[in-house]
Amino acid sequence: MYAFRRFTTLVFTCLALGIAHADETPLPVACSATCVTPYGENLGQSPAGVIAYSNCSANCVSRDASLVDEVYMGMEWQCVEFARRWLYRTQGLVFESVDYAYNIWDDISYLVDARNDEKHLLEDFPNGSAALPQRGDMLVWSSEYLGTGHVAIVTQVNQKENYIEVAEQNFLNQAWPDDYARRIPLQKRGEGTWLDDKHLLGWKRLAE
Secondary structure: OOHHHOHHHOOOOOOOOOEEEEOOOOOOHHHOOOOOOOOOOEEEEOOOOOEEEOOOOOOOOOOOEEEEOOEEEEEOOOHHHHHHHHHHHHHOEEOOOOOOOOHHHHHOOEEEEOOOOOEEEEEEEEOOOOOOOOOOOEEEEOOOOOOOOEEEEEEEEEOOOOEEEEEOOOOOOOOOOOOOOEEEEEEEEOOEEEEOOOOEEEEEEEOO
8 A cells, every 4th residue: 555545654744525634633823823814724726626725824834634535645734735635636646755845856756646656757847947837847946945945836837928827835825816826927038947936946747
């Protein structure tokens, strides 16, 4: 059985029907005080139908595990949990446990099919690469962002108006304006494609 089902052995990573919870403990004060949006509130839904939930603020660490179909997604409601849940909901794929979101860039080189453990290699595109981001790419931020980094999913690329749209959790913790959390400016400079967001390392996608 794939390791993500043995959620109790996994380390910390960054309430809808079908999501189960195990050994829930009382929320820390940081998850209930000075919230941008109350903890666990629906912030929005991606075009693929995956809901993002408020983590209250970036200081909140609940340590409650999020499970879908008994498969470990991560800790509520961190950015890593949303990225893994989006991949699982849309493709049946997950990635292995990481300590922090920025570790995804160097430590995650493949996704795993949660049904049969088959590995699917990922390709890295550092910010400034010639290749445009695509829907479904994982954007990864460095540890310079809050010491933990961040991860988000590309849901739309608009070359005409030079921006992308992303779905994510635990960034602004605000209600989404539409079926995306925010837009990030996109620019072509020379031979490279740049996303103008501080500390963004680049994007990862399934290798062809």
